Amino acid sequence: MRESNLKKLLAKYKKGSLTADEVLEAFARSSVETLDFATLDHQRELRQGFPEVILCQGKTPAQVATIAGRIVDHGSVLLATRAGREHFVAVRKQIRQARYNQVARTITANERRVERTGRGIILVVTAGTSDIPVAEEALETARIMGNETDHIYDVGVAGIHRILSKSEKLHRASVIIVIAGMEGALASVVGGLVQAPVIAVPTSTGYGASFEGISALLGMLNSCAAGVTVVNIDNGFGAGYAASLINHIG
Numbered sequence: 001m002r003e004s005n006l007k008k009l010l011a012k013y014k015k016g017s018l019t020a021d022e023v024l025e026a027f028a029r030s031s032v033e034t035l036d037f038a039t040l041d042h043q044r045e046l047r048q049g050f051p052e053v054i055l056c057q058g059k060t061p062a063q064v065a066t067i068a069g070r071i072v073d074h075g076s077v078l079l080a081t082r083a084g085r086e087h088f089v090a091v092r093k094q095i096r097q098a099r100y101n102q103v104a105r106t107i108t109a110n111e112r113r114v115e116r117t118g119r120g121i122i123l124v125v126t127a128g129t130s131d132i133p134v135a136e137e138a139l140e141t142a143r144i145m146g147n148e149t150d151h152i153y154d155v156g157v158a159g160i161h162r163i164l165s166k167s168e169k170l171h172r173a174s175v176i177i178v179i180a181g182m183e184g185a186l187a188s189v190v191g192g193l194v195q196a197p198v199i200a201v202p203t204s205t206g207y208g209a210s211f212e213g214i215s216a217l218l219g220m221l222n223s224c225a226a227g228v229t230v231v232n233i234d235n236g237f238g239a240g241y242a243a244s245l246i247n248h249i250g
Contacts, residue, residue: 031043033070035066035067035070037063038063038066038067040052040067040070040071042070042071042074042076045076049248050077050145050241050244051071051074051076051077051078051079052071053079053080053081053237054067054068054071054078054079054080054081054107055080055081055082056080056081056082056083056084056087056105056107057081057082059087061084061086061087061089061090061091062090064080064083064087064090064091064107065087065090065091065093065094068080068091068094068095068098068107068109069091069094069095072095072109072110075110075113076110076113077108077109077110077111077113077114077144078095078098078107078108078109078110079106079107079108079140079141079144080106080107080108081104081105081106081137081141081237082105083100083105083106083107084105085100085102087107088100088107091107091109095109097109097110097111099111101136101140103132103133103136104133104136104137104139104140104236105133105137106136106137106140106141108140108144111144114143114144114145114146115146116146116147116148117146117147117248118142118145118146118147118148118174118244118247118248119174119247119248119249119250120148120172120173120174120175120247121147121148121149121150121172121173121174122142122147122148122149122150122173122174122175122176122177122240122243122244122247123149123150123151123152123169123170123172123173123175123176123177124138124139124142124149124150124151124152124176124177124179125151125152125153125155125163125166125170125176125177125178125179125186125190126151126152126153126154126155126156126178126179126180127154127155127156127157127178127179127180127181127182127184127185127186128154128156128180128181128182128205129153129154130181130203130205131153131179131180131181131203131205132153133236134179134201134203134234134235134236135151135153135177135179135236136236137236137237137240138177138179138201138236138237138239138240138243139151139236139240140240141236141237141239141240141241141244142177142240142241142243142244142247145240145241145244146244146248147243147244147247150169150173152166152169152170155186156180156182156185156186157185157186157189160189163186163189163190163193164193167193170190170193170194171194171195173194173196174196174246174247175196175197175199175243175246175247176190176194176196176197176198176199177198177199177200177201177236177239177240177243178190178191178198178199178200178201178228179200179201179203179236179239180200180201180202180203180216180220181202181203181204181205181206181210181213181216182205182206182207182210182215182216183210183215183216183219184200184202184215184216184217184218184219184220185219187200187219187220187223187225187228187230188219188220188223188224188225188228189225190225191223191225191226191227191228192225196227197227197229197246198225198227198228198229199228199229199230199231199239199242199243200220200223200228200229200230200231201230201231201233201234201235201236201238201239202214202216202217202219202220202230202232202233202234203216203233203234204233204234212233213233213234214233216233217230217232217233229242
């Protein structure tokens with residue numbers, strides 16, 4: 001349930017057009033919905049500020065479409081991650097305004113309800129072009145949560161002058177997400193240049209000894225730059241969500 005819907009219910013109760021039992025019934029209906037394959041938490045937006053997000057990986061297109069339909073029917077913004085084209089096709093049959101970002105693998109809908117409430121700019125920086133899919137997931141997440149976003153791509157430490165030339169963008173950002181594979185060194189470099197919080201995302205990009213992102217993860221966890229925090233490998237969604245929470249403080 002959205003906060004605006006709850007306020008409308010309480011206003012109707014105050015005017016006497018709804019009884020206390022009717023308000024409680026409406027509140028219960030919008031709480032938890034049980035399907036054969038999922039239990040939907042419709043009060044998450046009221047509790048945490050953003051509705052439940054669908055992880056499409058491991059779910060059938062029909063399951064994703066049903067869950068997405070229920071979320072939109074409750075008036076909430078839709079964000080689905082790790083979505084394939086087949087998931088989007090199924091969702092689009094139910095939600096005509098649904099939008100698919102093929103690079104980010106995200107599905108969004110009800111975007112007219114998105115208000116830009118973030119305090120500043122969330123900047124997403126990648127070490128290489130191969131890191132862009134994870135970056136796009138982070139950008140889509142931060143954007144749909146009501147933040148202004150910007151990005152800098154392909155400025156890894158193999159050519160350190162590239163990131164140094166972007167100092168104006170770096171210093172304008174309120175939160176910076178740094179995405180890198182291989183040894184993950186870019187997060188430490190950026191962390192040493194800026195005052196803003198830095199969220200590091202290790203990616204599975206790299207040759208054999210990068211161990212599908214483990215090397216970057218360990219490098220970022222061992223960063224000597226203060227203010228760098230780390231999320232899981234390839235977790236652009238987690239980084240975008242955390243950055244949005246930071247950008248809404250104050």
